[in-house]
Amino acid sequence: MTIVIPEDELEERFVRASGPGGQNVNKVSTAVQLRFDVRRSPSLPDDVAVRLMRLAGSRLTNDGVLVIEAQRFRTQDRNRTDARERLAALVAAAEVRPVKRRPTRPTRASGERRLAGKAVRAGVKSGRGRVRNDD
Template identity: 55%
Template structure:
């Protein structure tokens, strides 16, 4: 659980100081009754991935590549407005930011080692194709009068 005003621990190598996060508040849609019209409970949390000194230089290209569809001028923005309380939305936005950055910072999967189907698998495939062909061939003359 993260609390507003504290640093975000994304991974062992990536810790984002609270000073690098920008929060904007606005009126939220959703639950809250008449209070929705008067309280700024929606949170937009922004983090500058491209220019942050806390992102290691070897990790930055991976983050920028994997997040390219979500970045605007190198800045990642997360929005939370599902809760009635601003504090709950701030916490939800921080947790979402950590989850997005953690997924983007994950190392790439190992390369796939190419394999070939076994002889038995090929034989089973061909036998099934033959069986389907026989079924279809059997249907051909059935409905002609």
């Protein structure tokens, strides 16, 4: 199943990037802040939205809005593309249903090997007692 998020559900803000960059960094707003309301999005199934909110971690606000900041590149366009790709990767990761764990029992042979190993170890330890001189 492929999830498509419409443009009108995404909100982009262009802000000034931090870090080195000379005069350019002080004049041009190249960093992108992509906001996506996970909780109210009609394009996400409920189970995917729950997993996405868990995956988002600290990038999720208290209102359920996912905020992705992209400022790796020097141009607005490349940062915008980067933010959207990161959102797509997060949604794709949230789409994957976790496999339910099936508890298994150890085999009889592995249990016997474990007990044999314990017996050997007990023998080694019991041989470490005090040395007695019977003269």
